[in-house]
Amino acid sequence: MLKKVLLLLSGTLILVASSLYYINFSPQHTSTSKTYQYKKKPSTYQFQKLSDDTNTTTLPAAGSWQSDFPDVNNSNVLGIAGQFNFFAKNIDSTSGHPLVGNFATQNLATDAWRVNGISSKISYIQQGISVGDGISLLLRGTKMVLGQSLTFNASNSTLNNHTLESPRPSTFTQDTNGLKYIDIDSEFLRLTENSKTVAMNTKDNQPVISGNQWSKVFDAGNITAQNNVKYLTVKASDLPGEWGDMNIKGVSDQQQVVLTIDTSEVSNVSIAHDIDNNNNTYNKQILFNFYNVQDNSSYTGNVDWNRGTNVPDAILAPNASVKLSSTKFKGNIIAQSFTKMQDTIDSGYFSDVPVSVQSPTTSTPKLISVPDVDFGSHKLNSETSLIGSWKGNCQVSGKKGSEIKINVQLADDSSNSKFVNAVTWKLIKSDYSSGSLVMDSEEFNTNTPATITYWPWKDDGTGDLVTDWDYNKANKKNAFYDIQISNLGAVTEVGDYNATLKWTLVDSP
Template sequence: MLKKALLILSGLLAVAAGSAYYIDCSFQKTSVSNTYQYKKKSNTYQFQKLADDTSSSTLPAAGSWQSDFPDINNSNVLGIAGKFNYFAKNIDSTANNSLNGNFTTQNLTTGAWIINGTNSKISYIQQEINAGDGVQLELPGKKVVLGQSLLFSGTGPTIGGHVVKTVPNSFTQDSNGLQYIDINEEFNRLMNNSKVIADNSSSNVPTVTNQYGKVTFDASNIAAQDNVKYLIVKSSDMPGDWGQLDIKGISDQQRVVLTIDTSGVNNIILRYSEINGTENKNILFNFYNVTDNSNYSGTIDWNKTTGNVADAILAPKATVNLFSESFKGNIVALNFNKKNTTHDSGYYPDVSLPSNTTIPVITPKLISVPDVDFGSHKINSETSLIGRWEGNLQVSGEKGKEIKINVELAKQFTSQNDSLANGVNWQLVKSDYSSGSLLKVSQDFTSTSASINYWVWKDDNTGDLLSDWNYNKENKQYGFYDMQISNLDTVTDAGNYTATLKWTLVDSP
């Protein structure tokens, strides 16, 4: 018996890639990423064991936003971001008084006596709350969702040591590496949507007149798409301090999506600007740098003083400073700074992402799929291993478009003697440095499939996932995936074991 217990698995635990099944993708939702701009070819992989999960959260699991917002079409321009008045990676609410309305953010900076949220709505804080010593938090809401890294105690209650003075109807929390909203992925989607809108509007220049600060955009000759007129103007065409804007040529049934070309500017000031004539029209203001073909990354000072309906500001790489007390609707920004008390306003009625039928659609395909080598393993010596990718994982598809790849276990580890290791568990592990710190998320695909998100970035419309992941791992930036097997102590017979994985392309939701 002793000799048998010391037997070495005489071969390598190997995974043979199964057949790749190709499915045409419908890119109703796409994302642009500049994650994979690298100069260095990958050589080897350094794999480490996952750290033990030390989360001690006792809150109910948050689950996913789909449960709370089942009717949201996330292929629309705003999607789930449109159900939050303020959707930003960083929110600073310290100035003046309350941040009324609901919000989603990775990092919230707040102060004493500042109310953040609204009783009837859901808000989400994913990573960190920054507040001064002794500051008591006021977080009203129908529900407040906390990220897994936020330390919650029911005594008080407290979050990160701060007493919660005003509490929501309920708290929930991310668990098991799952996120209520994948904020990084949503920002990729929103940045791409901003580009699509700008590209679609490139020829839709209205007639612009300016009479002593009263600016008129005449869109009479611009065709509508699904009852939306997509217009584009230069930032210098917009009214400045004490200005007034009027948009003509819009029917009662139509809405306006106005792209503001920010080429050559880093700061846009729209203070004390009135919008007349179109005050009952919902307007989405899209900020985009047309010359550089990039999302605007400067600042926007917004203080529109009038308006009866909900508008939207789409500036997913910019800093938005909101001075207006009368703003209604949605703000999407990298950084959002509240400069005055806000109102609990409604939401911009979302619109479909415009399509440009003149751009050919490239059908995505899997070019090659990899093997995974888990090496040699002594029975009962380790319970968990992370494998080394072997070969290539390459795809083709339209540059800048998101591709989702599913991987599933087609056949569990089986030895040459037909011994089945059916107790071994399989996980796809995503490591992500996009926020500046490491975040790990695991997907168990022992009995179901796991999903990989990837954006094709090469000019030849191809992507090499393994090379990209290796670069990201070495440089500790963006995201990459590993495969892990566990419960190896359930394997009792020595031998060479192989398993089969199936890789497929799926439509983006």
């Protein structure tokens, strides 16, 4: 009996010894110190891990930006990028100034005790963060969204082993399962395409430029607005010099401005001018789009920005490096790389605009030919007033369906001055467009013109006034014009009298 007990005890000790050897010397457990417990099941023994010796914390899933910004139209020029003051693949915030405003970036470089973010907004760091030689990290925000590769530890308040100093963002969330809060790479492809589309569709929308390097005026009165936005294009060399001021005219209070800076043949653009408080540009939001129009390529150079305004601007340079030297900047910066050199301010956002459509081909209206007016032969004392008949064609080219205004007046012809000045000249308009005849008249002479209104109707943008007027007169359609001379009794000498009409285009489509 004793022998059986000893054999049983010996077998048990061998089992325990084997188990201890397995725990302490098994190769699969040599790399990390672990703690295990026995968990007994009927007729079996298993080892179960009690704790994992890591520094990770499971954060709520970040989801997608659409949940936080449901009203953003991502088909507009800026889209979701416009909800961040600074949107760049790489942000350098190492200078001795805080980065105030929210940001979205793949990589953030900063220094210890350097504030990044704003307590009332959401920011996003997707891939990496560096804090120079320091340990303390200052992040601000109502929510900070982290990329999946970043390591957050709530127990000791660290992010990638950098201590998060108070006050910290009130909420942290994190990308999970390969899903990204914002697919920054895809967004930059979209922004690059939008920059191209705006530039190439509106490259001919060139304002009238006046002034000098100290004061430049861009008159956009000749540019047609799209969706209440005026899209303008100027060369980098058209911008005012350092500390010069810029004034954009011809834009209503309700209209926004997108200004494409054509960077053809330049690799460095310095925006160091300011806005004159006394002109209407000071309170006008402007989106500055940087694009190489000549090569039809995205601008990959440098932008040194040192301009300030009273309202939020936007810088769209998705493949360029932007350095912010201004302490007055308000709005949005979109760049491949962004470097902060001065203090920034929580300044709101540029009000986003639609992507421009291709500007219609403009055609400068031209008079191809003009007619004469034949009053025939009359005895002066037999009539007091005469209506002349148009003789010949009056061909006009212009944009189909757009209004063209043509001034008609008398040329200064001294050989017939007695006749021209003695009688009264009128342009008579007969209009059936309302369904019944409406007539009015305008007097004209050598100093004062009368105005004809005409709309080219052919697909080739041409029309013939006389042909159209003859049709309208015969069919009682739309409008036509006649010329009347009256007060013939003032002419006391017999003879053949002639007068020359002067035709001038005064209005463009």
